Amino acid sequence: AQKVTQAQTEISVVEKEDVTLDCVYETRDTTYYLFWYKQPPSGELVFLIRRNSFDEQNEISGRYSWNFQKSTSSFNFTITASQVVDSAVYFCALSEDRGSTLGRLYFGRGTQLTVWP
Amino acid sequence: NAGVTQTPKFQVLKTGQSMTLQCAQDMNHEYMSWYRQDPGMGLRLIHYSVGAGITDQGEVPNGYNVSRSTTEDFPLRLLSAAPSQTSVYFCASRSEGQGLDYGYTFGSGTRLTVV
Numbered sequence: 001a002q003k004v005t006q007a008q009t010e011i012s013v014v015e016k017e018d019v020t021l022d023c024v025y026e027t028r029d030t031t032y033y034l035f036w037y038k039q040p041p042s043g044e045l046v047f048l049i050r051r052n053s054f055d056e057q058n059e060i061s062g063r064y065s066w067n068f069q070k071s072t073s074s075f076n077f078t079i080t081a082s083q084v085v086d087s088a089v090y091f092c093a094l095s096e097d098r099g100s101t102l103g104r105l106y107f108g109r110g111t112q113l114t115v116w117p
Numbered sequence: 118n119a120g121v122t123q124t125p126k127f128q129v130l131k132t133g134q135s136m137t138l139q140c141a142q143d144m145n146h147e148y149m150s151w152y153r154q155d156p157g158m159g160l161r162l163i164h165y166s167v168g169a170g171i172t173d174q175g176e177v178p179n180g181y182n183v184s185r186s187t188t189e190d191f192p193l194r195l196l197s198a199a200p201s202q203t204s205v206y207f208c209a210s211r212s213e214g215q216g217l218d219y220g221y222t223f224g225s226g227t228r229l230t231v232v
Contacts, residue, residue, distance in 0.1 A: 004159075006159075009157070035221075043205065043225070043226050043228070044223070044225050044226065045207065045223040045226075047220065047221075047223075050220055091159060091160070093160075095221075103148045103150075103165065103167065103211055104150075104162055104165065104175070105150070105152075105160075105162070105209070105211075105221060107152075107159035107160040107161070108159055109157055109158060109159040110157075110159050
């Protein structure tokens with residue numbers, strides 16, 4: 001079973017629309033980390049955010065915000081007033097903190113976001 | 118600049134050829150790993166290492182070998198390339214700290230095509 005599920009394969013929006021990218025994860029650990037990465041057309045992986053399992057505070061960074069809910073095992077990412085430069089593939093990832101899988105980073109399959117002008 | 122350096126950035130191989138993808142980091146991280154990225158599959162772990170002399174298999178290890186003789190370097194070897202190994206490869210290292218220090222640094226990727 002996938003540890004990280006990004007159900008949305010592709011999303012298209014028009015500039016200035018808000019868009020939410022969903023991420024659902026699965027783990028038995030009590031200590032874990034969640035990540036979001038952006039992969040623009042140039043191909044590199046750009047780190048956006050890290051959240052540990054003990055910090056459920058939502059975070060806002062400019063037009064980006066993240067909603068972490070342990071009750072639903074979700075870590076959703078919202079872009080407000082989207083721009084063409086937001087067009088990219090976005091990955092959600094999970095890192096567990098127990099012995100057998102310590103350090104491994106499990107990725108979702110990614111969501112391709114296209115923002116049209 | 119500190120970070121993870123991957124070489125080459127692009128490579129075309131013929132089926133059956135061998136090659137080594139290089140990965141080096143200068144952050145003194147013990148943990149290093151290799152991922153491959155295929156369309157619609159996200160990134161999948163090939164091999165990883167928790168320190169010099171210690172390596173282990175990830176999710177998709179077949180067809181790849183690794184070794185870790187130094188903390189800095191973690192090369193990935195393809196002994197006999199196959200078209201199924203056409204992919205984008207990422208090397209990553211992980212800091213050992215907790216909290217704000219915990220995180221992964223990725224290389225810029227190697228795009229490999231096997232014909």
